[in-house]
Amino acid sequence: MSMDLTEKISYIKGFAEGLNLDQSKDEVKVINKIIDLLDDMAESVAELQDCYDESVDIIDAINEDLLELEDYVYDDCDDCDCCDDDEKNPLYEVTCPQCDEKIVVKEDELLCGEIDCPNCDAVLEFDFSDLMDDEHSDGCTCGCHDNEHLGEDDLMS
Numbered sequence: 001m002s003m004d005l006t007e008k009i010s011y012i013k014g015f016a017e018g019l020n021l022d023q024s025k026d027e028v029k030v031i032n033k034i035i036d037l038l039d040d041m042a043e044s045v046a047e048l049q050d051c052y053d054e055s056v057d058i059i060d061a062i063n064e065d066l067l068e069l070e071d072y073v074y075d076d077c078d079d080c081d082c083c084d085d086d087e088k089n090p091l092y093e094v095t096c097p098q099c100d101e102k103i104v105v106k107e108d109e110l111l112c113g114e115i116d117c118p119n120c121d122a123v124l125e126f127d128f129s130d131l132m133d134d135e136h137s138d139g140c141t142c143g144c145h146d147n148e149h150l151g152e153d154d155l156m157s
Contacts, residue, residue, distance in 0.1 A: 004046070016032070090106075096124060097124075098122035111126075
């Protein structure tokens with residue numbers, strides 16, 4: 001069985017007392033002061049260890065909660081159509097005619113008919129009515145143009 005610091009200091013203190021040293025000598029006074037100092041230091045280390053252990057427990061609990069939250073927020077759900085998987089909502093690259101910058105746009109944003117350029121705030125309009133059959137003419141999934149046809153021009157105006 002291993003002794004902790006406070007037990008070791010108590011053992012040394014008891015050992016020194018068992019030697020029956022002359023307490024009036026300066027050397028013995030110094031040794032007693034060193035033992036007292038070591039005792040105080042051992043108690044401080046024990047308190048720090050307790051605080052450390054408590055902090056580790058708290059951090060572990062926070063980490064578990066954070067993992068649960070990440071799973072809830074970022075986990076792909078297979079049960080619904082709400083997830084933005086690349087297969088369900090592929091990305092397209094579009095060039096803004098105003099600023100000539102390339103923009104990456106999700107399919108459902110394109111199907112809504114228009115977006116604002118994040119670089120210059122120009123309104124980009126898209127019309128896919130020629131590409132869609134009648135049952136998918138309101139292909140927008142965000143609800144902004146329900147039961148309406150999408151834009152006027154072919155891809156952008």
